[in-house]
Amino acid sequence: MDTQVRLLDLAEAAMRRHGYGGFSYADIARDAGIRKASIHHHFPAKSDLGLAVLDRYSDRHLTMLADVRITSRLGGQALTRAIEFYRDAMGTGDDLCLLTALANDANALSPAMRDMLARATLATANCFEELLLTGRKDMSISVAGDPAVEATSILALLNGAQLLARAARDITMFDRAIQPIQTRISRR
Amino acid sequence: MDTQVRLLDLAEAAMRRHGYGGFSYADIARDAGIRKASIHHHFPAKSDLGLAVLDRYSDRHLTMLADVRITSRLGGQALTRAIEFYRDAMGTGDDLCLLTALANDANALSPAMRDMLARATLATANCFEELLLTGRKDMSISVAGDPAVEATSILALLNGAQLLARAARDITMFDRAIQPIQTRISRR
DNA sequence: GTCTATAATGAGATAGAC
DNA sequence: GTCTATCTCATTATAGAC
Numbered sequence: 001m002d003t004q005v006r007l008l009d010l011a012e013a014a015m016r017r018h019g020y021g022g023f024s025y026a027d028i029a030r031d032a033g034i035r036k037a038s039i040h041h042h043f044p045a046k047s048d049l050g051l052a053v054l055d056r057y058s059d060r061h062l063t064m065l066a067d068v069r070i071t072s073r074l075g076g077q078a079l080t081r082a083i084e085f086y087r088d089a090m091g092t093g094d095d096l097c098l099l100t101a102l103a104n105d106a107n108a109l110s111p112a113m114r115d116m117l118a119r120a121t122l123a124t125a126n127c128f129e130e131l132l133l134t135g136r137k138d139m140s141i142s143v144a145g146d147p148a149v150e151a152t153s154i155l156a157l158l159n160g161a162q163l164l165a166r167a168a169r170d171i172t173m174f175d176r177a178i179q180p181i182q183t184r185i186s187r188r
Numbered sequence: 189m190d191t192q193v194r195l196l197d198l199a200e201a202a203m204r205r206h207g208y209g210g211f212s213y214a215d216i217a218r219d220a221g222i223r224k225a226s227i228h229h230h231f232p233a234k235s236d237l238g239l240a241v242l243d244r245y246s247d248r249h250l251t252m253l254a255d256v257r258i259t260s261r262l263g264g265q266a267l268t269r270a271i272e273f274y275r276d277a278m279g280t281g282d283d284l285c286l287l288t289a290l291a292n293d294a295n296a297l298s299p300a301m302r303d304m305l306a307r308a309t310l311a312t313a314n315c316f317e318e319l320l321l322t323g324r325k326d327m328s329i330s331v332a333g334d335p336a337v338e339a340t341s342i343l344a345l346l347n348g349a350q351l352l353a354r355a356a357r358d359i360t361m362f363d364r365a366i367q368p369i370q371t372r373i374s375r376r
Numbered sequence: 377g378t379c380t381a382t383a384a385t386g387a388g389a390t391a392g393a394c
Numbered sequence: 395g396t397c398t399a400t401c402t403c404a405t406t407a408t409a410g411a412c
Contacts, residue, residue, distance in 0.1 A: 036406090037409095041378075044407085104293075106355060108206065118355060121356045125352075125356075149364050152352065155348070155365075156366075164347060166292075176340045179341065191395080212387060214388095222397090225390085225398080233389080234387095382409085384408100385405080385407100386406100388401105390401075392398095393398080
C-alpha cells in the first residue's frame with residue numbers, strides 16, 4: 001500500500017489516542033516498518049504530517065455528515081447515524097474524534113493547524129444545524145430553540161461525552177451522556 | 189509564600205493550558221524563579237507533582253460544588269453558579285477545567301492519576317445529580333428524565349463546550365453550547 | 377524512497393556541595 | 395531547600411550514501 005497513506009493512517013490513529021504532542025516519528029516509524037528519517041521524506045516536519053492528517057480527516061468527517069443526511073429518510077435517522085459515528089470513533093474507549101483530540105492540544109498546534117481546526121469545528125457545527133433543520137421539517141427531531149444554538153450544543157455534548165467516557169474509563173458514560181438527545185428523536 | 193503551594197499553582201495552570209504532557213519542570217522552574225532540580229526536592233517525579241495537583245483540584249472542585257448547593261436558595265441558582273464556574277475556568281479562552289484537560293491525556297497518565305481522575309469525574313457527576321434533585325424538588329429546574337443521566341449529560345456538555353470554544357477560538361461558543369441548559373432553569 | 381549516521385535540543389531525573 | 399553539574403534518554407530534524 002502507498003506509504004504516504006499508511007503514514008497518515010498511523011499518525012491519525014496515534015493523534016486520536018495520544019494527542020498531537022503524544023506521538024513521535026519513532027512511534028509511527030516502528031508501526032510502519034520503516035525508519036523515522038524516511039518519514040521526513042514524506043512529511044518534512046511533524047507539523048506537515050499533522051496538517052495532512054487533519055486535512056484528510058476534516059474532509060472525510062464533513063463528507064460523512066453530508067452523506068448521512070442525504071442517504072437518510074428522515075433527519076432523525078441522520079442524527080442517530082451521526083451520533084453512532086461518534087460512538088464508534090471511540091473504539092474500545094481509548095480513542096477520540098480527531099477534532100476533539102486536537103482541541104485539547106490547540107495551544108501547541110502550528111498556526112495552520114489551529115486555523116484548520118477552527119474551520120473544521122465550525123463546519124461540523126453547521127452540518128449538525130442542517131441535520132436539525134431537516135429533522136424539524138420532517139417532524140423527526142424536536143427542536144425547541146434556535147437550530148444553530150442546538151447544533152452547537154449537540155456537538156459539544158458529543159465531544160464532552162467522548163471525553164467523559166475516557167476520563168471515567170467507562171465507555172457506557174458516552175451512552176448515558178447522549179441519552180437526552182436520543183429522547184428527542186422520534187422512533188419510526 | 190510557601191514554595192510547595194506556588195509550584196502546585198504554576199503546575200495547575202500549566203496543566204490546564206497545555207495538558208499533562210505539555211509542560212515541563214523547566215517551564216515551572218522559570219515561572220517559580222528556582223531551578224528545576226529544586227522542584228524534584230518537593231516532587232521527586234513529575235507524576236508526583238501531577239497527582240498532587242489533581243488531588244488538590246478535585247478537593248477544591250467538589251467542595252465548590254457542594255458549597256454552591258448549600259449556599260443557594262434554589263437548585264436552579266446553584267446550577268447557574270456551577271455553570272459560571274466552568275465558564276470562568278476558561279479565562280480568556282486558553283484554559284480548561286483540570287479534569288477536562290486531563291481526560292485528554294488520560295492514556296499518558298500514571299495509574300494513580302488515572303484512578304483519581306476517574307473517581308473525581310464520577311464524583312463530579314454525582315454532585316450535579318444532587319443539584320438536579322434539589323432543583324427538581326424546588327421546581328427551579330426542569331428535569332424530564334433520570335436525574336443521574338441528565339447530570340452526566342450536563343457534565344459532558346460543560347466539558348465539550350469548553351473544548352469547542354477552544355477549538356473554534358471563540359469563547360462565546362461556550363455560551364451558545366450551554367444555552368439549552370439555561371433555558372431549563374426558571375428565573376426567579 | 378529508504379537507509380545509516382549524526383546533529384541539536386529538551387525532557388525527567390540524580391549526586392553532592394552549600 | 396536550593397544550587398551546579400551531570401546523566402540518560404527521547405525528540406525533531408538534516409546530510410549524504412545506496
